[in-house]
Amino acid sequence: MYEIKPIGIIHSPYYSIEDMPIQPKGASEVEGYVIVDGKYIDGLQDIEGFSHIYLLYSFHEATRTELIITPFLDKQTRGVFATRSPLRPNHIGISIVKLKKVEGNKIFVEDIDILDGTPLLDIKPYIEKFDAVKESASGWLQASDKEISKKRSDNRFG
């Protein structure tokens, strides 16, 4: 067992799980901000040069683990590790968001798909050389962009 601690709080226009987009591409241009605890402010040096960052956070409203789930984008059940469902053994989420600007310990971001008040666990730079995948296959997930953009989460993960 490891202990992890919140290092800040993520703020967004999403105050309930029911109203959330399920991933950033459904959250296009949605603005939010991250407040990093003051004691970690030195760690934010140089981050403003990156256009995108990963936010790691706690799915703090996920109260259980389910190994087989029905994803929002599907009607069939799937293994939880083949989905982004919060109901995983370790309730850790990751999202890539656009970094707009940094003011002290406040980071303004865009394309956010995270619930307001979510505990922040880590920030990592998105580095094209390391992170860009040129060709990929997305398995069962064949929903159209349009469908994803429109789809909102419901309360099945409460």
Place this chain on the structure above:
Amino acid sequence: MYEIKPIGIIHSPYYSIEDMPIQPKGASEVEGYVIVDGKYIDGLQDIEGFSHIYLLYSFHEATRTELIITPFLDKQTRGVFATRSPLRPNHIGISIVKLKKVEGNKIFVEDIDILDGTPLLDIKPYIEKFDAVKESASGWLQASDKEISKKRSDNRFG
């Protein structure tokens, strides 16, 4: 504080931090495998359809936090959140690897940059619609691909 638990172990040809590539692009075609604890095997259903997966893991050899560090690819100090250094407040790492095949609770992967014996925390599918970033800027990190491929980590993060 949250508790997180290993859900498996990552195996690679890297037995010491000194010999590791610093990111997957420096680990091209390097093969490894992940053993997921048997009790989570149902969660692996459907994962084989994805060409790439995120591995989340514990930087279990990182023993301290430093907010200002000198990255492997630079000579200047940088804020830890603008780097992929293990010395972050929560010692969680993420890597994108190629998924080759799944046999029971064993996942064969490629392009791995992770130390042998690393505790696995989560597996998430790489989903192009959600994760692909079309244009990005990588701040201070302007090292060439060649330089990254050649560069190996040293023991400064022990």
